[in-house]
Amino acid sequence: MPRLLPPGRLRPGLVVLALLVSVATAACSSSKSSNSASQPTTPSAAATTAAATGASAGATGGATTVTVTETEFTLHLSQTSFTPGSYTFVAKDDGHVSHALAIAGPGVPTTQTGTLDPGSSANLTVTLQKGSYELWCPVDSHKSLGMDTHIQVS
Numbered sequence: 001m002p003r004l005l006p007p008g009r010l011r012p013g014l015v016v017l018a019l020l021v022s023v024a025t026a027a028c029s030s031s032k033s034s035n036s037a038s039q040p041t042t043p044s045a046a047a048t049t050a051a052a053t054g055a056s057a058g059a060t061g062g063a064t065t066v067t068v069t070e071t072e073f074t075l076h077l078s079q080t081s082f083t084p085g086s087y088t089f090v091a092k093d094d095g096h097v098s099h100a101l102a103i104a105g106p107g108v109p110t111t112q113t114g115t116l117d118p119g120s121s122a123n124l125t126v127t128l129q130k131g132s133y134e135l136w137c138p139v140d141s142h143k144s145l146g147m148d149t150h151i152q153v154s
């Protein structure tokens, strides 16, 4: 291997380090450059199509936000009438103990937030179809204590 640097000008340790770095860099770039997905797809076109489809279907665009206020031991939803579409449930722990929010129903396997401390909140975005969905607090036995409700999407 030819010398890359005049040995007299650098301390041996630095030369070794420089060689190691260049070898590592070469190995890294050669292994990555083979056939990694350097394919810049065109998400803008897809987004445009989706937006157009949504508009023709009469959707408002983004998800509808529904606030779910959690206290001991009830759930209060800011709206109770639902049509199919995308919804973001904002779970707000307005109580004195930790809560969380779970939802399940057609097309939505059980999905839940992490545990919320009192005063905090978390989002749960799901796509609702026609049918019945259940929302509940999965913490301890809160569900059986009353933190359980069903919504009808029609």
Ligand SMILES: [Cu+2]
Residues within 6 Å of the ligand: 070, 098, 099, 100, 137, 138, 139, 142, 147
């Ligand atoms: Cu709870």
